[in-house]
Amino acid sequence: MMGTPAAVQTRPRHRQDVPAATGTGTAGQYRRLVALVLRRHWTQLLAWLIPLLALVAVTAPSYAELYPDLAQRTVLVESLRANTATAVLYGPLPDPGTLGQLLVWETGTYVLIVGAVMALLLAVTLVRRPEDAGTLAVVRSTGTAPWLPVAASFTVLIGQCLALGAGTALILWGQAQVNQELTTAGAFTFGAVVAAVSGAFALLATVMCQLAPDGPVARSWSLLILGIAFLARAVPNAGATLDDAGAAPVTWLHWVSPLGWVQVVAPYTRDRAWPFWVFGAVLLLLLVLSLWLASKREYQAGIIARRRGHDRGLRVSSGFGLARRRGMGSAIGWTVAVVALGALFGGMSSGLLDLLTGSDVTAQLVRRMMGDASVTSMYFQMVTLIAGIFVAVYAVGSVMRVRADESAGLLEAELVTGRRRWEPLVAAWVAAVVGSAVMLLLAGLVTAGITAQELGGQADAGRIIGYFLLQWPAAVCLAGATALLIGLRPQLAWIGWALVAVTASMTWFGSLLEPPGWLMDLMVFNHVPDLAGDDPVYWPLAVLAGIGVAAVLLAVPSMQRRDIRR
């Protein structure tokens, strides 16, 4: 979306904008190329960096405000430890649950995962896309050495990872000056691990860029690696208990998965420094591997060859058929991700048995407070919220393709065959909405099945499937809003992504900020009723779905009114 050629030409700028590097030698060329990459992508770089750093900045102060001293936090820490869902997601919360430990455990996990997504998407955008789009050929034909544009892209990519780590470290160091519970060592250890983990995924993605035949394939492979890395950390964390020192245990899987590295160095708990030598060596190895592979492959091709063409035809008789055919790949990918997520948490649900049948004080307390039904409900509400966010990302991404099609000229190719103006947009929305429903249903069925095996009679299959399906209206709504934005002003389509990011983060982290109720009501993921409650309220979900449908209906006339541009 942000990397489309149209983005470059939006505003005519003065020549001074690309700083005139002095000298025409290699150093000058290198500086010019770095400036070119920054000029082209600075919005995207900041759009990742600023929200992530803002999240880091607000976490510790809001914890400190809610629970000023450690003693008050005991109950919270106990209940968080007792929650199997959080254990799978975040791992065991180290003792005694200081501000820093809580921050690294919860916000830290989010920063690491989103930072990894940022790193690998940027890697593909910076390292592979210029080649696929042909802009690299233009740069290469100006008399620059072949390695120079590569060096410039890697500089910006690794610079972004370092900026995320350094920003995190500086913010937390600053907060350590004010709050006694935070430490300088913890700040810098965590900042370093953020840089190392995002750097690892960035470099892994650049390796994929050399292996894959083109950028989109490299991106899919990189995301798959991220999913596996998450599993490799979640599985050993699910049933783990703290070691004698009160830190989360470290298994070989934590070394293998970059997402597990944070547990190896244990910021604010152990603040180990020596593992960074190992991480550094791994990063260097990946860098060398990537550059070596780059030297081995053909221009605009991967080490692994593109599948040869074939003679199969394609029966398509409407924009709906085309949207279904083109969306199939991403729908299958997201379905696998959402079903795997459900299966993972379903498989880990046996941890709930301790709470449901256990005799220790926490279990009895939790049961008395919430009732048996609510223990499983809370677990699956959390799991399905993640599934719901995944599905919303899929749905918005599917509709957003119409915007990319328009700037690529594909929309006009489709329209001038005598199709109605609104058809591609509505078709993309329908595909997104149907795809979302299918993947939620599948994930619900698989999760319910696995949970039934783990929990036996304690699992309420209908309720589990229900929690998955109730995520659907949010996806319908966000996909509709995105369609309307594209219909009204395609330049503003990015707001669709912003809506997903803001509503997802606010639902997940909103409690940290204690926002007013009306604001939380605007968050589309916040309306799933408690099915274990006496009288679940469904009408807000109906409103959400209604908004989605209305937005698409409004997008139809606006699509007919405006110019179709490249």
Next chain:
Amino acid sequence: MSHAMSAEQSIPQSSSPDHPAAHPVQVEGLTKKFGSFAAVDGLDLEVSAGSVHGFLGPNGAGKSTTMRVLLGLYKPSAGRVRVLGKDPATHPAEATRNVSAVPGDVSLWPNLTGRQALDVLAGLRGRYDRTREAGLIERFGLDPSKKIRTYSTGNRQKVMLVAAFAARTDLLLLDEPTAGLDPLMEREFGHCVRQAVDDGRTILLSSHILSEVEELCSSVTIIRDGRLVESGRLAAMRHLAASGIEATVPVERADDIAARLAAYGMAADHDGGAADGVIRVAGSVDRQNVPEVLGTLAASGARDITSVPASLEDLFMRHYEVVS
């Protein structure tokens, strides 16, 4: 919907000069503004049924903008546009249902093969001519089993040309369609254009290559800076362009000769000064008067007489250089 459409179709049929069958493309006073910039400014364009109409102009003249208005992609800021009797601004789907379009810069779905892209384009239109398509694939030497992503510009263009010519449509809107083609393929393209005309189809061919238009088109519209420069039958415009004649004449008779040539409508200029008692005169004249002019010159003792049919190139250049 169907009632509204049939009503709309019946109205133009009652007034015979506007009959959509006679003029598949009718544009009157078309203006398309982007902000304050008028890419097309008061353009008139009329394409007769069964003709190949050239649409000439330099880069940035507004040819593609006009084409995109005809295809219903851009909404006109002012003016009346009819494509096959329909208004593409309000009924883009109906207007383009019987139109094949080839854009100047072809974009197709990168992860589909050429075969699949052709299937999609034909499938969306809902009509298929398999045999015609197979013949065109062979004619253009296209390998449809490869993915679009791996195609060169020329090959993408071929896919689009195959789709356009194979479709059962009445009107072809071709926007600089030969830009990426090699000379052999340009020849095949010419063949396809003539075949399409024989089949009774109408073609609007935008180009900045004169030889192409001269070879293929029967009439032409020339635009510059979004405004109409000249429009008409190519033969008539060639007649206007006339022949360029040069000759070397004795200095003492130059004025006399010039006066006699002026009678045939030739304004003869002295080219340079006199040398060795002779002077070079040059000018252009209607083609029908060429024999008389040549006869006059020969009778006057002129030497080194040349007569060259002025190409449309000259006309074209004049339009873009003089009018400013």
